[in-house]
Amino acid sequence: MTPTGKPTWRLKRRGFKQVRGDHYGTPKEVWDFRTRATRGTPRGIARDFLLANADLFQIEEGLIGLAIQRVIHSLGATHVILKQVHKGHRIHRGYMSVHMDRSGRVFLAKNRAVPARLLPAVFEKGINRNDAVRRARLCLPKKQRLATLRETERLWFPRGDQLVPAWKVRLTREAPREEWLVYLDARTGVKLSRYDNLAEAPAGRGLVFDPNPVIALGDHQLLVAPNKRVRRPPPVAYREVSLPGLDTSGTLSGEKVTTTGTHSRVRSTTGEFLLRSHQRGFEEVMVYYHVDAALRYLEALGYRGARAIFRTPVRANVTGTRDDNSWYSPFDRSLTFGTGDIDDAEDAETILHELGHAIQDAICPDFGQSAQSAAMGEGFGDYFAASFFESRKPARYRNTVMSWDGLLLGLGSRSDPPSLRRLDGTRSFDDFDEAGDEHDNGTIWSATLWEVRAALGREVADTIIIESHFQLDGFTTFARGARAIIDADRNLYGGRHRTALARIFSRREIGPL
Numbered sequence: 001m002t003p004t005g006k007p008t009w010r011l012k013r014r015g016f017k018q019v020r021g022d023h024y025g026t027p028k029e030v031w032d033f034r035t036r037a038t039r040g041t042p043r044g045i046a047r048d049f050l051l052a053n054a055d056l057f058q059i060e061e062g063l064i065g066l067a068i069q070r071v072i073h074s075l076g077a078t079h080v081i082l083k084q085v086h087k088g089h090r091i092h093r094g095y096m097s098v099h100m101d102r103s104g105r106v107f108l109a110k111n112r113a114v115p116a117r118l119l120p121a122v123f124e125k126g127i128n129r130n131d132a133v134r135r136a137r138l139c140l141p142k143k144q145r146l147a148t149l150r151e152t153e154r155l156w157f158p159r160g161d162q163l164v165p166a167w168k169v170r171l172t173r174e175a176p177r178e179e180w181l182v183y184l185d186a187r188t189g190v191k192l193s194r195y196d197n198l199a200e201a202p203a204g205r206g207l208v209f210d211p212n213p214v215i216a217l218g219d220h221q222l223l224v225a226p227n228k229r230v231r232r233p234p235p236v237a238y239r240e241v242s243l244p245g246l247d248t249s250g251t252l253s254g255e256k257v258t259t260t261g262t263h264s265r266v267r268s269t270t271g272e273f274l275l276r277s278h279q280r281g282f283e284e285v286m287v288y289y290h291v292d293a294a295l296r297y298l299e300a301l302g303y304r305g306a307r308a309i310f311r312t313p314v315r316a317n318v319t320g321t322r323d324d325n326s327w328y329s330p331f332d333r334s335l336t337f338g339t340g341d342i343d344d345a346e347d348a349e350t351i352l353h354e355l356g357h358a359i360q361d362a363i364c365p366d367f368g369q370s371a372q373s374a375a376m377g378e379g380f381g382d383y384f385a386a387s388f389f390e391s392r393k394p395a396r397y398r399n400t401v402m403s404w405d406g407l408l409l410g411l412g413s414r415s416d417p418p419s420l421r422r423l424d425g426t427r428s429f430d431d432f433d434e435a436g437d438e439h440d441n442g443t444i445w446s447a448t449l450w451e452v453r454a455a456l457g458r459e460v461a462d463t464i465i466i467e468s469h470f471q472l473d474g475f476t477t478f479a480r481g482a483r484a485i486i487d488a489d490r491n492l493y494g495g496r497h498r499t500a501l502a503r504i505f506s507r508r509e510i511g512p513l
Contacts, residue, residue: 009052037103046080046098058115076491126187136169136182147171204243204271211348212404261317283345328357347405356381379445399424479511
């Protein structure tokens with residue numbers, strides 16, 4: 001079909017729902033419709049749909065300034081992402097996306113494009129690159145000003161209902177690990193925005209905890225001495241496992257995961273890494289084995305080949321900080337684990353929690369840039385870890401995550417059993433605190449997903465929850481996340497679980513909206 005904007009593509013005035021933006025007055029999201037099934041490439045379908053509805057979105061005639069950035073194939077749908085460029089410069093957060101099912105029927109469009117009427121005539125230049133970097137450093141606290149320069153870019157920055165010519169400067173620091181994004185007015189050098197971009201979690205043989213010593217022993221009290229100090233796990237807490245996909249380097253690097261970011265990596269000429277937790281390299285084995293196993297599980301759900309979530313091995317620094325903290329870096333696309341208190345990489349649920357952030361960023365770059373989406377990131381990480389290991393746990397631990405990593409914290413709070421967090425809370429979105437901690441707010445989302453799993457079963461729930469991320473963005477909300485899960489169920493299972501899902505989301509006061 002040629003891009004003619006035929007009526008079959010044009011949305012009827014009352015045939016859809018929409019959310020309008022605060023600044024531009026144009027629809028941010030349009031949903032609750034289905035165009036006719038059609039043949040054609042996803043690029044062509046997306047282009048025809050946008051041409052036919054250009055007046056609704058107020059985009060430039062002929063889609064000038066919109067370039068297809070990615071075409072993503074998930075299990076039940078195809079997602080076309082278009083970035084917005086004006087006068088040769090990218091518009092920060094300026095994009096559109098068109099989402100269609102396997103029959104070519106468009107069912108969702110998202111719009112963060114700046115309307116044509118608001119596009120400036122020229123990109124005004126002022127300060128140069130060196131001046132921008134100097135001013136960006138001055139925007140950081142004194143101790144951070146020696147951070148390493150990683151990237152600069154001229155771009156447009158939305159400010160209210162206007163576009164401002166700007167410099168983007170990315171600076172990183174290793175100890176403590178920080179990654180700053182600073183945006184400056186290119187004309188005056190005045191700071192427009194600043195934030196820390198880090199998200200706060202041939203076959204060989206190895207020894208691992210699966211997922212951790214508490215679960216292996218079935219009783220956390222066996223690991224706590226009378227003086228409340230943690231005992232060294234006994235030999236029975238370990239399991240010997242195969243380490244598939246290793247390359248020939250003698251290190252823990254393979255087709256799906258590599259510990260290449262780790263200092264003083266362990267090596268073996270035989271492929272045997274039979275180490276205990278007090279020996280150097282044990283954490284590398286843990287991360288390699290459990291990340292590899294989780295990614296193979298995603299492949300079993302259907303995310304392989306052209307639909308693969310990760311195209312390159314996941315990188316990990318398993319002893320990257322002495323703090324009791326771990327994170328995923330969207331810029332480096334790597335996992336970092338801390339060694340404070342109990343080493344984070346000794347608990348496989350902590351490993352998979354951080355992998356959850358990596359999964360979200362691989363599907364939806366820069367996920368978690370608002371209070372709700374940050375909470376959803378933490379909640380999904382807890383859910384993903386808990387769901388993966390649920391069948392291996394004694395009953396009293398199944399609603400908890402990170403019972404080894406959080407053992408001391410759990411003892412201090414007198415939770416029973418001790419853990420870092422639980423997934424069986426009863427809180428609803430009415431309890432969400434916009435200024436609160438994202439981990440605390442995240443328990444609302446993790447409990448909701450856990451309830452979805454209880455109603456639908458592990459494989460169906462995991463599949464539609466993963467699938468739902470393909471239509472989210474970095475500033476998504478609980479309500480949009482709920483709607484995306486319902487859409488994923490419709491695309492994959494014909495809406496078989498809609499009633500159960502709607503009941504859960506309604507009970508949690510989430511929506512969908």
